[in-house]
Amino acid sequence: MAPLTLRIVLDTLRKCHTPPKTFLHFRTPLDLLVATILSAQCTDSRVNMVTRDILYPKYKKASDYLAVPRRELERDVHSCGTYRNKAKYIQGMCGMLIDQHHGEVPRTMEELTELPGVGRKTASVILSAVFGIHEGIAVDTHVFRVARRLGLTRGNTPEKVEQDLMHGAPKKEWGEVTTLLISHGRSVCTARNRTCDRCPFQNSCPSSWVSRKKDLGKPVARASKKQKPR
Template identity: 50%
Template structure:
């Protein structure tokens, strides 16, 4: 019985009232905001279009490597026109170090052409339009909207957000879509754009996948998974 109660508590189940869970989620976010006052995307960019390119390159690649590649890439290719015109093979060489370079090059060229043909060369400002572009899914669209336009339409869920959301008991979800819905139900819309950056920073530095540093964690008093690893 004790084990079952512990499991329910960990997952934010019926033993924890919804209002208490909302309060705990808000408290956790407030603590992380104080700990990480600068928590925007680590991807370097000078425009919303460059941000869109960077998030496509970031799939299965570290932000640090994307920034290294993008620094040289944006010296040669600066606009949708440039990306639409560059030969596939040349673009592959420029982004090779980010991995999956053939698919990424294909998506970047197709995205740039779509922007020119359907959006006057401008990155759209709605989720519906963004996810129709090659290489952009809901997670990357959320980042573009939040970081590029200051629009909160959802919460970008990556591996760090998924891991911390489950450990903190904010979601039982197995998919990014379910976890996003759970987080959106717990947190006010004005905070949605900050969740990804905050949980990424905490996930990288403290709540790591293996051997999380629970003793050092500022959330260990309100985290149902603390010291369970």
């Protein structure tokens, strides 16, 4: 049987899922930038609760995040985990936005990844969801797992998985690659107890042919647990 291609996967998943541009709620580019920083090692539902109930009513612009003591911001984001680092990143990022970008969120990968706490994945989310600019594919744990299980990549790092996926779809579809694979990873191809009998790829997915004890979605080597900008 011929291996799955990203084109086949996207065409099929469009019939099964209708995901939003991003799973994080936001009103402004700054909102999404803050929410994406908070989402590191935290669920989107938790981040959405914190931003809705605490952050968005209180902080309207970059200068608002700098107007409070660090400890106050740490308390506000405490439930998102690693709150000290996240508060530090948010205030550092807001300071740079004011100093170098007139308080506005920049629109290039290079400028975004210069901000504290912002890596390539976060920048890809911002550019795609807010500005409709596609310079990369955001590879989170769901995208990484599903892409490897479906045989779309053998990459062992998010960077290699991203490169393989970018070669498989036109640039205008890169944002959709992320949201469709995330939707499938959350609802069907879950990290534990995946439901292959509900999967439209069950007859062509290489992971459906192997023992569940041998998960093709997992990297060969363990990644460092040290938090890095995403």
